[in-house]
Amino acid sequence: MATTVDKPADLEQRGDHLRRASSGNGGGLVPAEGRLPSVEDRSPAASTGIWVGLTAISMTFAALTSALVVRQGASTDWQRFTLPSVLYFDTCILLASSITLELSRRRFASALGGLRGSVAGAASWLYLTFVLGMVFVAGQYVAWLQLRHQGMYLATNPSSSFFYVITAAHALHVLGGLGGLVLVVYRMSKSTLRRSTLDIASRYWHFMDVLWIYLFLLLWFKM
Amino acid sequence: MHDAPAHVVHQHAAPTSFIRKYVFSLDHKVIGKQYYALALIAVLTGMVLSWLMRLHLGWVNLKIPGLHLLSASGAPGDVMTPEYYLQLMTMHGTIMVFFVLTTAPFAAFGNYFLPIQVGAEDMPFPRFNMMSFWVTFTAFLVLISSFFVGDGPTLAGWTQYAPLSAVGAAAGPGQGVGEVLWASAIAIFCVGQLLGSLNFITTTLDMRTKGMSLWRLPLSAWAWFITSVMGLTAFAVLMPACILLILDHVAGTSFFVASNLVLNDQLQPHSGGSTLLWQHLFWFFGHPEVYIAIVPGMGVVSHVLIANMRRPMLSHRVIVYSMGALAVLSYMVYGHHMFVSGMNPFSSLAFSFPTLIITIPSTILVLIWIGSLYGSKLRINAASLFALGFISLFISGGVSGFFLAQPSIDIMLHATYFVVGHFHLVMAVAAIFGIFAGTYFWFPKVTGRMMNETLGRIHFWLTFVGAYCIFMPFHYLGIAGNVRRYQAFVDDYLVGLIPLHRFITVAALITGVVQFIFLYNLIHSGFRGEKAPLNPWQATSLEWSTPSSPPPFDNFGGRHVVVYHDPYQYGIEGATDDYVMQDSPAQIQSVRDEK
Numbered sequence: 001m002a003t004t005v006d007k008p009a010d011l012e013q014r015g016d017h018l019r020r021a022s023s024g025n026g027g028g029l030v031p032a033e034g035r036l037p038s039v040e041d042r043s044p045a046a047s048t049g050i051w052v053g054l055t056a057i058s059m060t061f062a063a064l065t066s067a068l069v070v071r072q073g074a075s076t077d078w079q080r081f082t083l084p085s086v087l088y089f090d091t092c093i094l095l096a097s098s099i100t101l102e103l104s105r106r107r108f109a110s111a112l113g114g115l116r117g118s119v120a121g122a123a124s125w126l127y128l129t130f131v132l133g134m135v136f137v138a139g140q141y142v143a144w145l146q147l148r149h150q151g152m153y154l155a156t157n158p159s160s161s162f163f164y165v166i167t168a169a170h171a172l173h174v175l176g177g178l179g180g181l182v183l184v185v186y187r188m189s190k191s192t193l194r195r196s197t198l199d200i201a202s203r204y205w206h207f208m209d210v211l212w213i214y215l216f217l218l219l220w221f222k223m
Numbered sequence: 224m225h226d227a228p229a230h231v232v233h234q235h236a237a238p239t240s241f242i243r244k245y246v247f248s249l250d251h252k253v254i255g256k257q258y259y260a261l262a263l264i265a266v267l268t269g270m271v272l273s274w275l276m277r278l279h280l281g282w283v284n285l286k287i288p289g290l291h292l293l294s295a296s297g298a299p300g301d302v303m304t305p306e307y308y309l310q311l312m313t314m315h316g317t318i319m320v321f322f323v324l325t326t327a328p329f330a331a332f333g334n335y336f337l338p339i340q341v342g343a344e345d346m347p348f349p350r351f352n353m354m355s356f357w358v359t360f361t362a363f364l365v366l367i368s369s370f371f372v373g374d375g376p377t378l379a380g381w382t383q384y385a386p387l388s389a390v391g392a393a394a395g396p397g398q399g400v401g402e403v404l405w406a407s408a409i410a411i412f413c414v415g416q417l418l419g420s421l422n423f424i425t426t427t428l429d430m431r432t433k434g435m436s437l438w439r440l441p442l443s444a445w446a447w448f449i450t451s452v453m454g455l456t457a458f459a460v461l462m463p464a465c466i467l468l469i470l471d472h473v474a475g476t477s478f479f480v481a482s483n484l485v486l487n488d489q490l491q492p493h494s495g496g497s498t499l500l501w502q503h504l505f506w507f508f509g510h511p512e513v514y515i516a517i518v519p520g521m522g523v524v525s526h527v528l529i530a531n532m533r534r535p536m537l538s539h540r541v542i543v544y545s546m547g548a549l550a551v552l553s554y555m556v557y558g559h560h561m562f563v564s565g566m567n568p569f570s571s572l573a574f575s576f577p578t579l580i581i582t583i584p585s586t587i588l589v590l591i592w593i594g595s596l597y598g599s600k601l602r603i604n605a606a607s608l609f610a611l612g613f614i615s616l617f618i619s620g621g622v623s624g625f626f627l628a629q630p631s632i633d634i635m636l637h638a639t640y641f642v643v644g645h646f647h648l649v650m651a652v653a654a655i656f657g658i659f660a661g662t663y664f665w666f667p668k669v670t671g672r673m674m675n676e677t678l679g680r681i682h683f684w685l686t687f688v689g690a691y692c693i694f695m696p697f698h699y700l701g702i703a704g705n706v707r708r709y710q711a712f713v714d715d716y717l718v719g720l721i722p723l724h725r726f727i728t729v730a731a732l733i734t735g736v737v738q739f740i741f742l743y744n745l746i747h748s749g750f751r752g753e754k755a756p757l758n759p760w761q762a763t764s765l766e767w768s769t770p771s772s773p774p775p776f777d778n779f780g781g782r783h784v785v786v787y788h789d790p791y792q793y794g795i796e797g798a799t800d801d802y803v804m805q806d807s808p809a810q811i812q813s814v815r816d817e818k
Binding site: 044045046048049052053055056057059060062063064066067070071074075076077078154155158161165169 | 347348417420421424425428429430455456458459460462463464466467470474475476477478481482494495496497499500503504507
């Protein structure tokens with residue numbers, strides 16, 4: 001039986017604990033004096049949480065992918081169709097939105113570093129990201145309309161069924177991301193935005209971007 | 224020693240209004256109790272359904288007084304129709320698997336005790352946690368509502384095999400609206416469990432207090448963590464599967480229905496769907512679900528036994544590794560449910576091999592439990608008895624798994640009562656014994672009162688004997704060729720088995736009634752039970768370090784807990800008692816669990 005002798009650590013008081021958790025921002029950046037009173041340290045729980053959430057989302061789309069592959073291989077009724085042209089435009093829009101969000105995130109980090117003038121710039125890029133996200137969702141709707149013009153409805157063929165299901169599922173997740181951006185914009189306007197919140201929102205948004213590239217390629221090969 | 228940072232999560236103040244305190248509470252302890260209450264309602268519902276089914280199986284034309292009130296078309300003249308039998312069976316399975324075996328050992332106990340055992344004040348996302356329960360509750364309501372629509376709930380079994388589940392009302396009673404309600408309820412349930420898993424994982428990884436390294440987590444906390452990882456990945460697959468199933472119903476898609484299917488002289492308007500696709504998606508969730516039900520029980524039982532043996536398990540780490548191995552392997556074995564589905568026979572071999580492999584971590588767990596018990600002076604009480612019962616049932620149910628893992632034998636035993644006996648023992652009743660063990664053990668902490676020990680022991684012995692009387696004969700029935708899901712036994716080779724079915728029915732009725740002893744004990748002790756000391760079992764983990772029972776809103780009364788020891792410091796020489804709490808700063812020659 002092995003033994004250990006643990007050195008007792010000093011018991012910390014709750015007050016110390018609170019102060020430690022709410023001071024600094026963990027990234028070496030100091031809150032702008034007097035302007036961002038609620039800027040706190042990076043929150044590991046939320047940071048871990050977003051990865052956990054993205055894992056679940058990945059599993060959902062992996063399930064849909066495997067379902068598509070199995071369903072296509074299971075029968076001879078798979079009907080190929082031309083992908084709506086607006087999807088190419090949409091892909092560019094989503095890529096651009098990731099770039100604008102990254103610009104916003106960097107401006108905001110600079111603002112936290114003391115360059116106050118950059119907060120407005122960060123907000124501008126954020127607004128643009130939001131608009132691009134809206135354009136993307138609208139573009140997906142146009143894609144569905146274009147598909148209808150080809151005579152491909154949800155139940156027309158398994159290929160169109162999967163197209164609608166996958167694109168709608170992704171669009172719903174993007175709408176969730178837009179909801180997150182609204183929260184970020186609101187907090188930025190109130191000067192209560194934490195850097196970690198923007199980091200987490202960015203991570204989610206970039207993931208939606210990468211996920212779309214994957215889905216677009218999947219659809220491009222399979223449809 | 225790894226010092227994980229502790230975090231402040233109780234940004235919300237202690238609630239004062241009734242709604243915030245008891246209904247839409249953000250407190251993980253209240254949410255845990257809500258889950259337990261939901262599981263209690265669900266298990267009573269599921270048990271009554273099983274009584275109705277068993278009565279019908281024993282005496283086919285038996286009039287069950289009042290049954291027509293539940294369904295006029297399903298039980299005309301109070302006699303159950305064949306279709307209604309299948310509907311009750313489907314609802315029994317669904318309610319038990321999802322709303323009892325998932326919610327009680329994982330969501331209920333885990334919500335209440337995981338944050339406390341890691342030394343946190345709450346989970347990191349309390350609002351998600353609250354949503355998790357209410358979404359799950361909504362799923363339960365949606366499922367139950369199918370009893371009250373048109374021709375009742377679905378009859379396709381809890382596995383919902385296509386094409387029966389996907390073709391719609393033409394397939395029989397409950398396959399229209401009832402089926403859509405089933406798929407909707409389960410999709411909603413998945414959302415609730417995903418939110419719960421998110422909280423469990425982040426709580427374990429990020430909310431551990433100072434000194435609480437991963438290896439200092441109690442085995443129950445490890446079990447909930449491993450289960451939450453399984454829940455996150457499994458429910459994320461079942462949810463889109465249910466959505467595809469709903470679309471086959473309401474949008475006319477053909478994901479799961481093959482071409483040229485004629486039902487009741489009606490050509491179904493579907494083409495080229497894959498019935499096997501549903502089975503792949505379902506069992507990719509379904510087999511991990513088996514372990515979602517049982518792994519928390521493994522952790523709870525280990526935790527309970529250690530406190531009553533007064534010494535740690537032979538190997539703390541090997542138990543954790545074994546539970547982790549079960550989780551990983553559970554995704555690789557799912558095809559053993561499909562040996563006779565018509566999939567490629569080589570696939571059967573591929574799934575058979577890991578199925579046999581998965582018996583290794585299971586066996587290791589059993590050997591560690593038995594080896595640790597050997598020579599220990601186990602304190603016998605209701606909690607430890609149910610823990611022993613768990614091991615017994617897990618072994619008895621697990622042994623039959625060896626047979627079913629082999630395709631050549633499974634071809635004969637598939638879809639017989641042998642399978643029903645196997646899974647009821649190994650995942651259902653064993654898991655419920657884990658729930659009972661946890662309830663008797665943690666009741667003093669949750670309520671501040673002790674449960675009646677005598678009633679607890681009576682409850683154990685009658686339930687233990689009853690469970691074996693019900694489910695061991697199932698194996699014999701299966702070997703005799705008794706196919707499951709038959710609502711009556713009219714063939715010559717089955718008629719001779721009817722007396723055994725009647726014995727099982729009587730045993731099920733008695734064992735079910737015995738559960739009201741537990742229910743009485745639970746409710747009566749909650750109000751009138753003997754006041755419990757803070758640490759009645761002289762246990763070492765952090766839930767016994769709270770300043771009161773039940774714990775205060777922030778769990779530790781404002782104290783920032785620091786952990787100094789491995790979780791199970793029992794049999795300590797030189798200590799005032801024979802144990803040292805995890806948060807005791809005393810320097811000791813400690814028993815190291817990390818081996």
